[in-house]
């Protein structure tokens with residue numbers, strides 16, 4: 001797979017990516033950092049700034065477009081510079097795969113790649129969160145060595161979140 005930051009010229013493929021979610025009655029686009037409700041050039045600028053300079057609160061982070069055979073398959077958010085409190089709340093890595101490409105092993109490969117990036121950037125462990133009823137995401141994490149550390153509904157008004165640890 002090819003992983004890279006978004007560019008201005010990706011506008012159309014990202015529009016199609018978002019539309020495919022809407023066509024499948026999904027209103028939220030995972031790991032997109034507000035793509036669907038941002039002006040596209042502002043969004044690209046924000047993502048590129050996050051990668052190069054970082055953000056005061058969130059630190060440096062990467063949002064990669066993930067391609068296979070020139071098709072945009074998914075989005076991968078790698079927040080390798082989080083403080084411990086942000087890690088515990090949001091997790092260090094987020095991902096989403098477009099509806100038509102799910103259940104083909106892509107998220108498992110994307111998470112494995114994100115772990116290698118975190119390792120290269122000096123992390124020795126990551127925490128990932130997902131909703132307990134998100135069976136596919138929990139399986140993705142477990143297949144990459146995730147150990148369930150905690151379940152709670154602290155932030156989600158009744159929906160149980162799971163937090164997994166992966167030692168790198």
Ligand SMILES: CC(C)(COP(=O)(O)OP(=O)(O)OC[C@H]1O[C@@H](n2cnc3c(N)ncnc32)[C@H](O)[C@@H]1OP(=O)(O)O)[C@@H](O)C(=O)NCCC(=O)NCCS
Nearest residue numbers: 030095096097102103104105106107108130136137139140
């Ligand atoms: C969660 C998500 C990223 C998984 O992506 P994916 O590419 O389909 O995952 P994979 O194909 O790598 O499958 C990983 C595991 O999940 C299982 N799985 C995939 N889809 C599943 C489904 N609908 N129901 C149950 N298990 C499922 C797979 O079988 C596999 O486990 P296995 O090898 O033990 O059988 C994808 O469903 C998605 O984008 N969902 C919406 C966004 C989201 O939930 N992001 C994560 C937020 S924490």
